[in-house]
Amino acid sequence: MNGKLLVGGIVLSALAAGAVMWWAQLYAYYEEASFAPGEEIRLTPILGDAPEAIVANEVTGIDSGSSPLRFRACFTTPLSQAMLTETYRVYPDPTPLNAPPWFDCFDAERIDMALQKGEAIAFLSEHDIAPGVDRVVAVFPDGHAFAWHQLNAEEQ
Template identity: 40%
Template sequence: MGKVVVILLLATAILGGVGIWYTQTWAFWAPVEGPVTLTLAEGQDLMMLPASDVSAIRSASSPLGFRACFTHGLDTGALADTLPAERREGVAPTVAPGWFDCFDAAAIGALLEEGGARAYTAYPNVAYGVDRIVALAPDGRGWAWHELNDCGDRAYDGSPLGPACPDRETFTPLVEGSL
């Protein structure tokens, strides 16, 4: 009898582990169908990025679950101080599922830290309290992901939102490809 209980416990643990692994790496992730909105934002103005070879995924379970890889034709060295976008310091791309191999969060983070790429606000409040961040490297590679902004930090930790945050009742999120 004891052997049967141990076998059942082990089988349950293995099946539970496989289920958790599957949900974290496959179940909620899907390719983005249609055009991906890749812009640079300056206040309320948006400049479309000259992006090609775009590959993007999103997670159905979280507005933070967006990752994209693309190539661009911008001369980032010449445009570094004149790009019409808010430059973002201290951003950190989050890990993508292993099968989305064009997005290596550790390598992108290292490029940002050493100055080999620059990050910008691509679209403020793509979802409530979430900004789309774009990182551009001089060699023509680019990446995009979502990150909480100040309103998102406040909304999710329970702090008062303040007047700079959009009204949650009338907020309309970005619908991918709608620009």
């Protein structure tokens, strides 16, 4: 009887630890991202290194102090892809990272597929927003846009 209780206790402890770890990964460390003045969505111009704020509407985002790679944002912009490509740096190897399932405006698979097909265009938002991490913005023809952080070439 004692063996069954011991095994049952171990199994229950493992299930509880797994549930806490799952919750922590998906919910615990995320917070709403701030887009106050000075923290707007920005892009790096072709000429120059200082990122410039762009027109971004309906911005919603998440971030985490535990990792710079957890940033995601969704927004719309009235700026056309043609105007953006003439003004701002195109990002050479964009790789959108998955967002937690509850942040449903950001679909990394859909964004990645659109980037590969040339439907969306990725731009450098900010180089080294954190050491070794770039902020990337992808813009679709209809003005929907998405931002995320990814390791830059210096860290890969």
